Amino acid sequence: MILALSACVVVVVALLWEVIAPQLALWRSRRRAGRRRVGSVVEYDPGRERRAEQRARNLVRSCVNDEEWAMYRDLGFLRVWGRCARGPGDGEGESRRGAPYAYLIYPHKPIIAFVPQTGQLLSEYCVEFPDLDRPYGSARLPDSDDVLAKWMALTGDERRLIASANMHLPGRQVDPVAVRRDLWRLGRWEQARLQREQTDAGSVSA
């Protein structure tokens, strides 16, 4: 009798296990997935990113002068004149005879040093401003904040920024053909701006 009852109990438990085990596995996997979703994944929100970029553009506009803002708005990059006497990163004081070189600042690309008179590319400076707090899951600043950070660091303490960067020969990351095309675009843009200003001045005086 006891043997028969034991056999029945074993059969019932086995049958129940067959029913319950898949439910248990499903519950466990849902719980694990739920933990992952809450803990580490922040969903990408294109609207938030656009608003962040708009704020960053307004901040750039409030910091740079009208010409630089127009350059960034129209061409997508900024030019900053170098100040070291013997070239980028030189430690022997600032140049007093005009800028022998300049930089092009692109969002999330290396800073390009070049000679304005000849268009010769000197070097690329790879530098980032990673926010390790990662407030929305990314350490990457909005494009215009990245440009403004480079602009502030270059105009505020050029040597400190250049010392923090990884220097490479031109062409490692940014296509030299594209940079030369941008320098050509910059030249045309400056000519057009100058002509506009002369026209405006002429119409005012007349």
Place this chain on the structure above:
Amino acid sequence: MRLLRMKPGHGEVVIAEGDVEVPAQEQELVEAFRAQLDAGMWAAVPTTGSGGRREAELVRSFEEVPRDAERVIFFPRAAGGGC
């Protein structure tokens, strides 16, 4: 004076705001400033030079911030990129 900080996914946020001529508010600004430097930020003060030239001044302490500065912008310190 306003202390602003650049943030990924957001743009700048106001960390603190106050009048440096009011001691209590200045103390709050100093503490917020130090907290940002301790968090590894660089601090820059946008300025307008002679002839309207715009530039920035990187400052390493609150004492270096001009008293008449309208804002200080904090951004993550530069690191050599992986590019």
